[in-house]
Amino acid sequence: MYNADKIIPALIIFFLLITLPFWYSWASGKAAYAPEPEIITQEKQCLETKQWMREKHMDLLTEWKESAVRQGKRTYVARDGREYEISLTATCLRCHSNKAEFCDRCHDYVGTKPDCWHCHTPPEAPAR
Amino acid sequence: MLEKALSGGRRYRGWLVFLGLLTVLGLIFYLRQLSYGLGITGMGRDVSWGLYIANFTFLVGVAASAVMVVLPYYLHNHQEFRGITVLGEFLAVAAVFMAVSFVIVDLGQPSRLFYLALYPSPSSLLFWDMVVLAVYLLLNIVIGWTTLDAEHKAEPPASWVKPLILLSIPWAISIHTVTAFIYSGLGARPFWLTALLAPRFLASAFASGPALLIIMCLIIRRATKFDPGKLALERVGQIVTYAMIVNVFFLLMEFFTVFYSKIPEHARHFQYLLFGLEGKATLVPWMWTSLLLAALALTLLINPGTRRREATLAVACLAVFLSIWLDKGLGLIVPGFIPSPLGEITEYWPTAPEALITLGIWALGFLIVTLLYKVAISVSEETPA
C-alpha cells in the first residue's frame, strides 16, 4: 500500500482512540471494582425485586412521570398487587434517602448523570 | 464539487478564517449561556423574546426571498436570471440554517430540541414553522446542488428536479406566512394581532433578500470572474424597488389604523416605538433610523438614474437591508411586549454575550454562503458559456 509507514501507525492510533471507552477504565484502575450501593432503610422490601429494579428503574420512573404528571394517576400497582404512591421523593427516596451511597454509586460507575436531581430534591441523608 | 470550496486565494482563505474566528467567539459565549442560563441575555419576564427571535424572523424572510429569482426563471423563462437562481437558492440555505440556529440558541432547554419532532403539536405554529423550514432547507439544498452539478457536467438537470423547483415557489411563501402566523394569531399581543402581518412579512422579505443578493453579486463581480449580467441586476433591482414600496405602504397602513382609531391597547405599542412611553424610549432612535433609511432607499430606487448606477444601487440596497432588519427585527419583536399585558413598561436591550452569540451565528451563515458561492462560481467559471 502507498504510504504504509504513515497509514499503519495512524490506523493503530485511530483504533486505540476509538476503543478508548472500552479500555480506559480498566487501564486507569477506576473500574476495578463492582459498585456496591448501600441500602439503609427499615423497609424490608422494595416495590419490585432487586433484579427487576436494576434493569427497569429507569423505565419505571419514566412511566411514573407520564402517569403522575400527564395523566394525574398517582397510584402504582406493583406486580405483587401492593399499591404505592407514585412519587420519586415520597416513595423511592423515603427509603433510599442516602443518594451519595446508593444512587450515585452505580450512576458514577457507569458514568451517567441523571438530571432528575436538578428539580427533584434528594432528602438529607439520615444520620447513621 | 465541494472541493472547490476548499481552494482559493489568500483573500478567500483570510475571509474564511475571519468568519471562523467570529463563529468560535459566538460559540464560546453560547457555552457560557448554556451554563448560566438565558439570564445572560437582556430578556426578562416581560420582554421574553429579543434579539435571537428578531433575527430568526428576519432571516426566514431572507430565505423566502429566493423565490423572487426562482419564479421568473423557472416559471416564466426569463433567461437573464439564469446565473442568479443558484445564488438565491444557496442564500436561502444559509438563511434557513441561521434562522434555525437562532431558535436553538433561544431555547431554555436545547437538549430537548427533538421533542419538537417526538411530540408534535399541530395547533402550534412554532411546530409547523419547524416543519416547513426543514422541508424548505432540504428543497433548496437538493435543487441548488443538483442544478449546479448538472451545469458542471454540462448536461440538463434530471427531470425530477423541475417539480421540486415548482414546489419551492409556494413553499417559500408558506415559510414566511407560517412565521407571521406565529405572531398574528395571538390575542395577547395587539401589536401583532393584524391580518396585515403576513403580507408585511412577505413584502419586507422580498425587498431585503434580493437587496442582499444584489450587494453580494456586486462584491462577487469585483472579486471573481463571475458576472450575473447587467440585466439580471437591473431586474432584481426593480423587484427590490416594488417590494420596498409595498413594504413601506403596508407600514403606513398600520400607522393609520392605529393612530386614527386611537385604541390604547393597539396604539401604545406604536407610541413606545416611535415616540417613547412614560419617558422610556430606547427604541425610538432606531425606529426613526429605519424610517429614514427606508426613505433614502426609496428615493434612490424609484429614480431610475440612481437605481441603474451601481454605486447608488449598492447604497440603496444596503439601506433597504438595514432598514428592514431594524424594523422587522427589533422594531417588531420588542414592542410586542411593551407595554406588558399588565400595562408595565420594561425595556429591553441586548447584552454583550447576546450580541456576540448573534454575531457568531451571522458569521457562520456568511461562512456557509461563502463556501457555497465559491462552489457555484467555480463551476460557472469553468463551464463555457
Place this chain on the structure above:
Amino acid sequence: MKVSRRGFLRLGGLAVLGLLIRPAFDSWSGNGVARSSAAARGLVAKKWAMVIDLSACLTSDGCRDCIEACHSVHNVPALTNPKHEVKWLWKVPYAAAFPDQEHAFIAAGLRETPSLVLCNHCERPPCVSVCPTRATWQREDGIVMMDYHRCIGCRYCMAACPYGARSFNWVNPRPFIAEIEPGFPTRTRGVVEKCNFCEERLAQGLLPACVEACPHQALVFGDLANPDSEVRRLLSSRYSIRRKPGLGTEPKVYYIR
C-alpha cells in the same frame, strides 16, 4: 457486489421491519411496566375555578399570606433581579389587572387597590394552543398543567398569555429558594412555570395552599359544574368580573367585590 435499486429497497424495507422485533418481544413477554390507577382520596371536579373577593382580600394592609404559602409550598424562587422574577401569585394595582374597567373617576382608592393575579386556567387557553411540545395542556377538570420534563423553554406560551401569568427560569432557581420544601420538586433553569391550582394538593384531598392560608377567606375554590358549590353561589349572588373577557379565553378566576 451489484445490487439493483429494487433489491436495495427491498433489503432496506426488511431491515426497517426488524425494528419491530424488540417492541413485539416486549409486549409478548409482558415485561412492560405495570399499571397505575387514579387516586381514591383526591378532590375531583368537572371544572375547577376560583373566586377572589376583592373586598375581603386585604392585601392593601400588607397581607401576603396566600403568596407566601404558595411560593413556599412550591419552591418558587425569590429572584433579586426584577427581570428574572418568578411568581405564581402576586398583587398588582386594580387598574393593571382590569384595564378595561378603570376610569378617571373610579371610587376612592380602588385604582390602587392591590388585586391578586395568577394564572386564570382559561377554558380556552391560548398558551396551550401554541405550545410546540404539549408541555402545557388543559386537563379534563379544567386545570392548565405544566410538564417541566417536556418544556423546551421556547417561551411561546409566555408570548401567548394575555395575563402575563407565566414566568421563565432565566437562571438556576435553587440558590434563590430560602427553604426548599422537599415534597415538591424545584424547577431547573430553562423551563416556564406558573400556578397549577395546587393539583398535587387536590390529589391528596387538600385545598390549594393560597385558599387555605387566607386569614380572611377571600379565596374560594370549587367546581363550576356543581350548581351547589360555593363558587357558583358567590357568582350568582354577587357582581363578578374577570380579566380581559373580550379576548374569549374564558378565564376561570373570578373577582367579586
